[in-house]
Amino acid sequence: MARWHWPGLRKKTKEKKRKEQKGLTISDITVMIPAMNPTQIARKIEHLKQQLAELGPIHPGSLSEQYNVCGKPDCRCKDPKDPQKHGPYYHLSFTWRGKSRTLFVRAERLAKMREKLANYKRFRELTDEWVDLVVELEQQERERNR
Numbered sequence: 001m002a003r004w005h006w007p008g009l010r011k012k013t014k015e016k017k018r019k020e021q022k023g024l025t026i027s028d029i030t031v032m033i034p035a036m037n038p039t040q041i042a043r044k045i046e047h048l049k050q051q052l053a054e055l056g057p058i059h060p061g062s063l064s065e066q067y068n069v070c071g072k073p074d075c076r077c078k079d080p081k082d083p084q085k086h087g088p089y090y091h092l093s094f095t096w097r098g099k100s101r102t103l104f105v106r107a108e109r110l111a112k113m114r115e116k117l118a119n120y121k122r123f124r125e126l127t128d129e130w131v132d133l134v135v136e137l138e139q140q141e142r143e144r145n146r
Contacts (some may be wrong), residue, residue: 041137050129051122058123059116061094063105 036044067087069077076084090105092113105113 027089036136038137038140040132041140045130045133048126048133052126053122055126057095057116058120059092060096060120061117063110063113063117064091064093065089066091112144120140 022077033067065088067085068089069085073080077086088107090107090113092104092105093100093102095101
């Protein structure tokens with residue numbers, strides 16, 4: 001499916017939305033890390049650990065919404081003038097330990113699952129930032145010991 005982008009009509013990217021919400025993106029922070037001293041890095045790591053501890057339930061994956069057509073000839077989904085598909089049905093897709101899975105999510109559990117997915121995304125952002133900080137701290141230690 002081809003996507004057309006017209007100047008001025010583009011949707012905001014996830015990174016731009018996050019930047020507007022929090023002020024800094026991961027790439028902004030990565031650029032700032034070398035300017036930090038070891039004490040500042042250690043404080044930032046402790047702050048990240050605190051944020052990780054407060055996350056709550058997490059789950060990897062993404063949700064999709066699906067509408068289906070059944071095989072019954074007289075069903076509303078087969079109406080030639082106004083077909084009405086069955087649904088929505090919600091699917092959670094994820095890969096864990098090399099195995100892909102897709103599960104149905106009931107409508108009454110949808111809000112909770114969206115919260116878990118958002119927490120997992122935040123978990124990944126925080127751990128990526130933590131690794132960036134640890135790598136920079138190690139690099140600074142190597143430079144000091146030369």
